Amino acid sequence: MTRPTTLIVGASHAGVTAAEALRRNGYDGRIRLYSAEAAPLPYHRPPLSKAYMAGEKSAEQIALRGAKFYADNDIELLTGTRVDAVDAGARSLRAGGETVTWDTLVLATGARARPLPGCEGITSGLHRLRDLADADRLSALRNRGGRLVIAGGGFIGLEVAATMVRSGLEVIVIDPLQTLLRRALPADLSALLLARHRAEGVDIRLGRRISRVIAEDGALRRIELDDGCRIDTEDLLVGIGSTARLELAEQLGLATHAGGILVDRHGRSSCEGVYAIGDCAAQNNRFAGGLARIESVQAATDQARAVAAAICGKDDAPSASDALPWFWSDQYDLKLQMAGLPDAAATSVMRGTPGDGPCSLFQMQQDRMTASFSINRAGDHVHSRRLIAQGARFDISLLADPEIPLTKCQLTEAAT
Ligand SMILES: Cc1cc2nc3c(=O)[nH]c(=O)nc-3n(C[C@H](O)[C@H](O)[C@H](O)COP(=O)(O)OP(=O)(O)OC[C@H]3O[C@@H](n4cnc5c(N)ncnc54)[C@H](O)[C@@H]3O)c2cc1C
Structure with a gap:
């Protein structure tokens, strides 16, 4: 009898946890894990704006699992291999010039940083922070000094602000809301964070939008705010949220909701045999009071474990729909x-x-x-x-x- 095959697209918190949980649940089929990233091993993403950015941890130290884990668990990890196409009828995908069929497909494609409108054509000085390569480019500024403008006073923007101001950079954070992290934090704690950043020397401008980004020969030179203020800068980090990577879901014709792939409490999408987990998935959560795309390590790993159990026929396993969302942030x-x-x-x-x-x-x-x-x-x-x-x-x-x-x-x- 041929072994069943589970293909997992995306090897980060969700994808790696799903592969591991499949083996823990006794799955003895073939597991193949695709990562579009060049990094040799999947890694923890939160340190990118924290200990890794600050130079306190190396890439090796933030690996999710060592190479031995994948070998020991018979998990085929293909890094630097983007899945380009999926075919629901043939139950197959195309990656690295090869076509592979699945019995089960798990989409763990995550999210990408939301771009700032008006920055098209800028080839130098524009930063985002989503992966290791982004973090390395940003980190290099720590040795160079100068000014860094951050669009967006969310968790990622503020964590980077804390690291960069401590590294001697002049840091300016621009946020359109009047309150920092208004949707994530109660006002008292938001005020505390604001005061701390200002005391550390971060210039935080609330209630302001970037109205124009000016570049010369593709290199960022200046930004303008909606109050007419002009700020010369050669580096701008855009930290204004993220959007789910839905290209493969669209090819499969999957139902979506709230910007993510719609899944049931077991992580099943609208296409039989196809599951979605992590930042790319939208699932009912009883604490969120409905369908939500919750972007956190907790949601990604809880959803991955539930999907692995469901693939193994254990529908009575705990569902991420009943899991309490939790999150953390390190600043100073x-x-x-x-x-x-x-x-x-x-x-x-x-x-x-x-x-x-x-x-x-x-x-x-x-x-x-x-x-x-x-x-x-x-x-x-x-x-x-x-x-x-x-x-x-x-x-x-x-x-x-x-x-x-x-x-x-x-x-x-x-x-x-
Ligand atoms: C800088 C930063 C700091 C964060 N800090 C925290 C924190 O403190 N606490 C917390 O809980 N959460 C934090 N988060 C959020 C958390 O990291 C995410 O919720 C989590 O990484 C989601 O995991 P995921 O596996 O769903 O997706 P992702 O981590 O986005 O990974 C998806 C992977 O799939 C790959 N991929 C996509 N499409 C394809 C394809 N077609 N073929 C092959 N591979 C593909 C991508 O390249 C990527 O490697 C942070 C995120 C960032 C970026």
């Missing part, structure tokens, strides 16, 4: 950890004083916690992840006291 010595999704209408309880050491902010719907945001309070983050997911109820009068462990703030059965 601040480790920001978030569990759940922010809700502006929720009641907030602050534990500790923001700006004055570790603190956590809990968002509550009556006595149930819906989200937590911790700065240098890893214990609060870890416990709140579990407790939010369980729907635990809390004595709100205790939550604000940093001396009382979160687990001790729960309401006892007798009190509920």
Whole structure:
């Protein structure tokens, strides 16, 4: 009997976890993992804007798995090999001049950085940060000094700002919103981050848009803001979000939603035998209150494990649809950890004083916690992840006291 074949397109957090989880679930078919990137081994993406960018970790140190892992698990890893075409009827793909058929296809194609309009034709000085090669180009600025303008005060932009200003660059961040990270953070913590960046010397301009980007012979020279301000710069990092890579999904005619490939709670797309996971997928999430494309390592790995279980016929395995979203960001010595999704209408309880050491902010719907945001309070983050997911109820009068462990703030059965 011939072995079944699972082809996985994209070898990052989602793709590699899916391959690993297939083997853990006892899948004994052929697994082939395609990576369009030239990097010899798939790697952790978050350090690109953190420890790797700061020169604290090497490419080897951020590898997801060593080469031995792929060999030991009989996972065929093809790096530098882009899948160019897929054929739903023939259940085959084309990559590296070869046609390969699948029994199961997993799309883990991730996302690409959203481009800034008006930058077409600029060949030098325009940066994005999505992969190792991007990070290497940006990192080189640390030795050169000078000015870096960052379009977008999101997590990636702010992490790079922190690293670059500490490396001696002049850093200017431009964001159209009046509040930093407005959709991701409660206002108190957003204000804390803003104050910290400004204290470190980052020039943050809120409520401003880049209206024009000026280049000479393809080389970036200047940007203009919508208030008429002109800023000379030879380097601009565009960090204004990302869009899912959907080219292969479009060739297969897959249904999409919310900018991602629409999948059910097991990661199945609208085409039989084709799954989608990670940044390219849109799935129902009970904490998001509907379909969402959640871009995080947590979502990518949880979805990958669920898909591997489904491929192995274990539909009763935990679904990523029921997983609490969580995320983190490192800026200076601040480790920001978030569990759940922010809700502006929720009641907030602050534990500790923001700006004055570790603190956590809990968002509550009556006595149930819906989200937590911790700065240098890893214990609060870890416990709140579990407790939010369980729907635990809390004595709100205790939550604000940093001396009382979160687990001790729960309401006892007798009190509920
Ligand atoms: C700089 C940066 C910092 C981040 N920091 C954090 C963080 O602190 N915490 C957090 O939770 N998340 C963070 N994220 C987000 C997180 O990295 C992503 O959510 C995660 O990488 C998604 O994994 P993925 O496997 O779905 O997709 P991706 O990581 O985007 O990988 C997709 C891969 O598929 C490949 N591919 C695409 N099309 C093809 C094709 N046709 N053929 C072959 N290969 C293909 C791509 O080249 C890529 O290698 C960060 C992201 C970036 C860019």
